[in-house]
Amino acid sequence: MEEFNEEYWQSRWETGKTGWDIGYASPALVDFAKTFNDEEIKILIPGCGNGYEAEELHKLGYKNTHALDLAPGAFHSLQNRYPDFPEGNMILGDFFEFNGRFDLILEQTFFCAINPNLRRAYAQKMIELLEPGGTLAGLLFDAPLLTDHPPFGGSKEVYRPFFEDLFELKTFERSTKSIPPRAGKELFIQFVKPH
Ligand SMILES: C[S@@+](CC[C@H](N)C(=O)[O-])C[C@H]1O[C@@H](n2cnc3c(N)ncnc32)[C@H](O)[C@@H]1O
Numbered sequence: 001m002e003e004f005n006e007e008y009w010q011s012r013w014e015t016g017k018t019g020w021d022i023g024y025a026s027p028a029l030v031d032f033a034k035t036f037n038d039e040e041i042k043i044l045i046p047g048c049g050n051g052y053e054a055e056e057l058h059k060l061g062y063k064n065t066h067a068l069d070l071a072p073g074a075f076h077s078l079q080n081r082y083p084d085f086p087e088g089n090m091i092l093g094d095f096f097e098f099n100g101r102f103d104l105i106l107e108q109t110f111f112c113a114i115n116p117n118l119r120r121a122y123a124q125k126m127i128e129l130l131e132p133g134g135t136l137a138g139l140l141f142d143a144p145l146l147t148d149h150p151p152f153g154g155s156k157e158v159y160r161p162f163f164e165d166l167f168e169l170k171t172f173e174r175s176t177k178s179i180p181p182r183a184g185k186e187l188f189i190q191f192v193k194p195h
Pocket of ligand 1 (some may be wrong): 004009010020021022045047048049050051069072074083093094095096108109110114137170
């Protein structure tokens with residue numbers, strides 16, 4: 001299988017092949033972050049793409065929101081749309097090589113973008129990046145999708161083994177806040193790193 005590296009993603013940005021982009025902040029993610037009711041929490045959005053959630057959360061007062069992406073193209077629209085987003089919170093780099101500690105990590109169409117043989121490494125990296133008691137939350141596709149390039153899909157049964165020995169799987173169920181075209185095809189996850 002092709003390697004889904006910086007070159008691959010940057011070329012998708014440059015050629016406008018960004019069919020994943022919903023054009024606004026995902027309600028499932030933003031609403032979940034708001035339940036923390038604590039603007040000080042440190043949030044990471046890996047594979048942030050156009051960064052609508054980062055923008056929205058920052059505007060809501062969550063000033064410790066960080067957006068990470070491998071491809072420089074991803075950040076152009078966030079910078080142009082919302083110049084108030086702190087430059088230092090926009091991190092250009094590879095998730096698997098990134099270091100930091102966060103209270104909340106938000107997932108949307110990043111897990112499906114990585115090679116499926118990196119799924120265990122994704123779960124382990126999430127553990128490394130979370131504070132004890134920290135949460136990985138967001139949406140995973142509940143559909144088979146593609147086999148040779150992203151988006152790669154799966155189901156609860158397929159995903160569970162990558163996470164269950166590392167996290168408390170607090171919520172792992174059909175999302176009730178999917179955007180209409182994805183309704184019935186997403187799982188909402190709330191996975192907590194044990195203390
Ligand atoms: C399918 S897009 C989703 C973007 C965004 N989450 C959204 O929902 O619109 C996947 C994003 O992950 C980024 N990406 C892929 N592999 C990455 C990695 N190893 N580290 C950081 N970002 C990565 C890509 O550049 C791309 O912007």
